[in-house]
Amino acid sequence: MGELLQVETAQEALKNQEYTQALVDLLFQLADDDFILAYRGSEWLGLAPHIEEDVAFSSMAQDMMGHAVMYYEMLEELGVGKADDLAQLREASAFRNAILVERQNGAGGYNDDPHYDWAYAIVRSYVYGLHKKVRLESLLKSSYSPLTLISRKMLTEHRYHLMHWQVWLKQLANSTPDARARLEAAIAKVWSDAGELSDLGPNAASITGFGLIEAEATLREVWLKETQAIFEAANLSWPGEPGAAKERGRAGEHTADLIQALATLSEVYRIDPAASW
Amino acid sequence: MNTQLEHSDLTEDAKMEAFLAKIDRGEKIEADDWMPDDYRNQLIKLISMHGISEIMGALPEKEWVPKAPTLRRKLAIMAKVQDEMGHGQLLLRVAEDLIAPLGKTREDIMQDLFAGRLKFHNVFHMEAPTWADAGVIGWLVDGAAIITQSMSLDTSYAPYARALHRICAEEKFHAQHGESIVLELAEGTEEQRQMLQESITRWWPSLLMFFGPPENGNITSNQASNMRYKIRSQTNEELRQIFLKKYLPRIFHLGFTVPDETIYFDEAEDKWIYQQPDWEEFKQIVKGKGPRSAHRLHLREMSYEETKWVRDAILSYGRQVG
Known part of the structure; x- marks a missing residue:
């Protein structure tokens, strides 16, 4: 098996239990990353530095949420559960997102005294976005055809997001000393978590063995190389090897930030998950 | 031979006369045209x-954006509230052109808001404590807005x-979303129906107030x-009656009530006879003394102040690259 296998449909995937398990593990990483970061984006609504950016930022959060929905629906197709239940009824320990995306936007609640950090929003979105691009490009060669298909679609939208972040990074890095200092602090903070992005979780060997996506080291190398070039172009010093949080999100270990996020985003649905909303 | 006078040679009275004649002919005024x-x-x-x-107005719904109950609803309400911000942007651009000759900018509009000099609609001072409010705002508040904007x-x-043509087209989608x-x-x-009934009851006085006090013959x-300037064409009460005629039958048809036991439709007069909301309270609300006025203004002002460094950075960058 392995490299030669090309799976065209969910029904076909389900014939091989190990393949299905690897696919499900990967899909949860993809879905949860986009879902939680899109949620963080939705918390920014109405709070961005100017109205034009509020509209743009929201649009990108929606695209990301839309991508999460596609992944959850692929999981639903594989019989894992209803997409809405997967997004809203799992405990934090069942989430496979990287810690980077669950960190809160800043102190305070989205509705009560949010002291949100725009520099962190920009750097996190961009660093995550650059990794996502590498991941999607790798998925174009995935053994699971439905993944290659939606990755192509997502990449089209995603390239516009990256252009947007690039403009922000360049502007903030080359404007006032205050903005520069805030940007550098944000980079340090993002960088201390970012190394986990290319972690494929405890089942990584099986995920790459079945040709679902390329190896962690490959993803990481391409992503770091591209990111380094972008930092240099923006006159930013290279922060070196990225670190990782002490919790391993890909293994279901999470911070209190995720627990709070899940409680908020599922508050209404949990009133009665059997009801129609 | 051209005997027509240059516009700048006309007296103020003659300019005014020409202006009124122009709008009476149904012609439109552009930002750069002379206007009184x-x-x-x-x-x-x-x-x-x-x-x-x-x-x-994005803020009450924003409270429900991260909590929307299904993935589809999450996507829909994010898009909806984004549209509202987009409408704000379109309209502020129109306002910016109008205030430019007075030496003012968007910054002045924001500062007027924070200082309480610029009012916003009564409905957005109110509480939205449940998910049903997200629906009622879309259905009835946006429904009311479509009527005044149309x-x-x-x-x-x-x-x-x-701007209004684009806004109204989108508002129709919002009303459908709601x-x-x-x-x-x-x-x-039963729990969901109760949540909805409570929301309709809660919003009823605000919806009546939305159109402003009735004229009772005194415009x-x-x-x-x-009206003379053809900026608007109907009175507050006329607009409110359009709203009541459109939405009350729908509310009743769904089996819900409004908190007005004596409300009835007078066939002869062709209008709804309803109990007046507390217009004194209305005045207080739009002055910024509604239940959520201070909280929402604080949220807007705080986020604006805390992101000042970003706007400064953009200006600085703009100056550097010319």
Whole structure:
């Protein structure tokens, strides 16, 4: 098996239990990353530095949420559960997102005294976005055809997001000393978590063995190389090897930030998950 | 031989006469055209209030954006509230052109809002404590907004008319979005129906207030001049009756009530006879003394102040690259 296998449909995937398990593990990483970061984006609504950016930022959060929905629906197709239940009824320990995306936007609640950090929003979105691009490009060669298909679609939208972040990074890095200092602090903070992005979780060997996506080291190398070039172009010093949080999100270990996020985003649905909303 | 006088040679009275004749012919005024100061001031007041109401109006719904109950609803409400911000942007651009000759900018509009000099719509001062409020705001508040804005689609000021055409088209989707949330709750469990009834009850006085006090035959000088200038074409009470005729039958049809035991439709008069909301309370609310006024203004002002460094950075970058 392995490299030669090309799976065209969910029904076909389900014939091989190990393949299905690897696919499900990967899909949860993809879905949860986009879902939680899109949620963080939705918390920014109405709070961005100017109205034009509020509209743009929201649009990108929606695209990301839309991508999460596609992944959850692929999981639903594989019989894992209803997409809405997967997004809203799992405990934090069942989430496979990287810690980077669950960190809160800043102190305070989205509705009560949010002291949100725009520099962190920009750097996190961009660093995550650059990794996502590498991941999607790798998925174009995935053994699971439905993944290659939606990755192509997502990449089209995603390239516009990256252009947007690039403009922000360049502007903030080359404007006032205050903005520069805030940007550098944000980079340090993002960088201390970012190394986990290319972690494929405890089942990584099986995920790459079945040709679902390329190896962690490959993803990481391409992503770091591209990111380094972008930092240099923006006159930013290279922060070196990225670190990782002490919790391993890909293994279901999470911070209190995720627990709070899940409680908020599922508050209404949990009133009665059997009801129609 | 051209005997026509240059516009700049005309007296103020003659300019005014020509202006009124122009709008009476159904012609439109553009931002760079001559206009009476009074006309400009009425437009600034109306459009900056409308624009800022769209932006403040995003806040009650924003409370429900991260909590929307299904993935589809999450996507829909994010898009909906984003549209409202977009409407605010469109309208503020129209207002910016009008205030530019007075040496003012968007910054002045924001500071007027924070200082309480610029009011926003009464409905956005109110609480939205449940998910049903997200539905009722979309269905009934946006429904009411479509009625007042449709009146102004043919406004004499062309840039406002163009913005309104786009806004109204999107507002229709919003009303459908709200209606879809409401119908789901109306056809749902007992708990969901109760949540919806409480929301309709809660919003009823605000919805009546939305159109402003009834004229009772005494049209204010503001309203009269706005009608003369063809900025608006209907009175508060006429608009409110359109709203009641459209929505009350739907509310009753779904099996819900409004908190007005004596309300009835007078066939002979062809209008709904309803109990007046507390108009004194209305005045207080729009002065910024509604239940959520301070909280929402604080949220807007705080986020604006805390991101000042970003706007400064953009300006600085712009200066550097020329």
